[in-house]
Amino acid sequence: MHTLHIPATRTxxxxxxEPAAGHCVIxxxxxPEHAQEFYQPIFQWLDVFLSVNRGPVTLRIALxxxxxxxxxxxxxLLGRVRKAQVMGTPVRIIWVVExxxxxxxxxxxxxxxLLGVKMDIEMSGDESSDERRAx
Numbered sequence: 001m002h003t004l005h006i007p008a009t010r011t012x013x014x015x016x017x018e019p020a021a022g023h024c025v026i027x028x029x030x031x032p033e034h035a036q037e038f039y040q041p042i043f044q045w046l047d048v049f050l051s052v053n054r055g056p057v058t059l060r061i062a063l064x065x066x067x068x069x070x071x072x073x074x075x076x077l078l079g080r081v082r083k084a085q086v087m088g089t090p091v092r093i094i095w096v097v098e099x100x101x102x103x104x105x106x107x108x109x110x111x112x113x114l115l116g117v118k119m120d121i122e123m124s125g126d127e128s129s130d131e132r133r134a135x
Contacts, residue, residue, distance in 0.1 A: 004045045012038050022055050027062040035069035050084040062096035082117045093119045
């Protein structure tokens with residue numbers, strides 16, 4: 001399976017999914033006008049990857065901001081990950097939150113509760129701290 005790499009733009013995050021390592025990273029800002037169009041190839045790649053992968057996977061989401069259309073896309077993405085978890089794929093979700101970013105912290109809790117997924121929250125912004133907690 002090929003690596004999926006989508007470079008960041010002013011309105012879309014960088015996406016780097018490395019199947020051999022089991023690492024999937026979404027980082028930056030997600031404010032595309034048509035989030036479904038942007039995220040569709042990501043959904044397709046993830047569906048194929050999760051259907052053939054049997055090893056552990058880490059999904060790291062490090063967004064600094066997302067708009068309401070991205071909210072729905074992230075919900076769909078995390079729903080697919082949850083389905084894979086239920087089917088037995090060990091997927092660890094890490095949601096990176098900058099220190100004092102209440103919006104992202106609340107968003108991670110919202111997704112975790114709504115979808116019934118376990119998420120590790122990683123606090124960034126304070127170089128002396130490597131704080132992590134589960135939601």
